Amino acid sequence: MCKWNNICPAGDGQCNCGLLFQINKLKNYSSENAFASPDLSLLAQAMCQQAEIITLLLKQTQMANEKINEVSEEIRNLKGSNSSSAVIIPSNEATTSWELLSMICGDHMDFQYKIELLSTIPYPVYKERAFCLVSKLVDLEGNEISLPKPVRFKIMLFTTERPAKLLINNTSGDKVMRGTIETESDSLITFNNIVVKEVTSHFRNGCFFLVVAPFDANYIEPLIIENVVVKARKVMSEDHPRKKQKLEEINLKNETKL
Structure with missing residues (x-):
C-alpha cells in the first residue's frame, strides 16, 4: 500500500501519489497565506503554477503511455494473425x-x-x-x-x-x-x-x-x-557467383581460341 494514499495499491514507490500530495499541500498553503505577505503570496502562486504545470505534464504522459499501449496491442494482434504481409500499419x-x-x-x-x-x-x-x-x-x-x-x-x-x-x-x-x-x-x-x-x-x-x-x-x-x-530492381553485380562464373567461362574460351 502507498504511504501517501490509502487506496493506492502501489507499494514500490512508482506511483505519483507523493507528488500529488505535495501539490495539494502547496495549494492549501497558498490559500491559507494569501494575505499574510505580498512576497510570500507571489511565491506561493508561482509554486502553485509550477505544480499545475507538473500535473498537466503527468496527465499528458499518461495519455501518451495509453496511446503507445494501444498501438502495441494492434501490432501484437497483427503479428498473431495468419496474414502473410510484412507491412504493419497503425489503423488510425x-x-x-x-x-x-x-x-x-x-x-x-x-x-x-x-x-x-x-x-x-x-x-x-x-x-x-x-x-x-x-x-x-x-x-x-x-x-x-x-x-x-x-x-x-x-x-x-x-x-x-x-x-x-x-x-x-x-x-x-x-x-x-x-x-x-x-x-x-x-x-x-x-x-x-x-x-x-x-x-x-x-x-x-x-x-x-x-x-x-x-x-x-x-x-x-x-x-x-x-x-x-x-x-527498386535488383541489379546483378559483377561479384555475383553466376555472373563471375559466366565471365570465367568466356575468358577460358577466348584463351582456348588463342
Missing part, C-alpha cells in the same frame, strides 16, 4: 479497403458481381519489372459468371495514407504505370504486362493499394489488393 494512419471502395464507388454500392483474384501478386513487386495479374468475374456467392457483353477493366494504384490518393504520375513526373493496364473481358480478366514505375518507400506507410475496376459498370465490385510493396 491508413485508409481501409472499405473506405477506398466507398471513395471509388460513391453511392453505387449495390453490386451484382465481383472480381476474384486467381493469380498471386509478387512480394515484393520490383520497379520496372513486368508481372501479370489474372482474375475472374463471379456472382456474390462465388460462382463464375459470363457477362452478356465484354466490359473494359483498368488497373489503378492508390496510396494507403488517409485519405487515399490515386497515383497518376511518379515522383519523376512520368506515368506511374505502363504496359497492359487496361483490358476487355466478359469473364476472365487478364493483365499480362503490368509495369510499376515507382517504389513504395517514397510514400507514407510503404505500400500501395492495387485496384482492378470496371469502366461504366457500377454493378461490378472492384477488386482491391492490399499491402502491395514495390522495391
Whole structure:
C-alpha cells in the first residue's frame, strides 16, 4: 500500500501519489497565506503554477503511455494473425479497403458481381519489372459468371495514407504505370504486362493499394489488393557467383581460341 494514499495499491514507490500530495499541500498553503505577505503570496502562486504545470505534464504522459499501449496491442494482434504481409500499419494512419471502395464507388454500392483474384501478386513487386495479374468475374456467392457483353477493366494504384490518393504520375513526373493496364473481358480478366514505375518507400506507410475496376459498370465490385510493396530492381553485380562464373567461362574460351 502507498504511504501517501490509502487506496493506492502501489507499494514500490512508482506511483505519483507523493507528488500529488505535495501539490495539494502547496495549494492549501497558498490559500491559507494569501494575505499574510505580498512576497510570500507571489511565491506561493508561482509554486502553485509550477505544480499545475507538473500535473498537466503527468496527465499528458499518461495519455501518451495509453496511446503507445494501444498501438502495441494492434501490432501484437497483427503479428498473431495468419496474414502473410510484412507491412504493419497503425489503423488510425491508413485508409481501409472499405473506405477506398466507398471513395471509388460513391453511392453505387449495390453490386451484382465481383472480381476474384486467381493469380498471386509478387512480394515484393520490383520497379520496372513486368508481372501479370489474372482474375475472374463471379456472382456474390462465388460462382463464375459470363457477362452478356465484354466490359473494359483498368488497373489503378492508390496510396494507403488517409485519405487515399490515386497515383497518376511518379515522383519523376512520368506515368506511374505502363504496359497492359487496361483490358476487355466478359469473364476472365487478364493483365499480362503490368509495369510499376515507382517504389513504395517514397510514400507514407510503404505500400500501395492495387485496384482492378470496371469502366461504366457500377454493378461490378472492384477488386482491391492490399499491402502491395514495390522495391527498386535488383541489379546483378559483377561479384555475383553466376555472373563471375559466366565471365570465367568466356575468358577460358577466348584463351582456348588463342
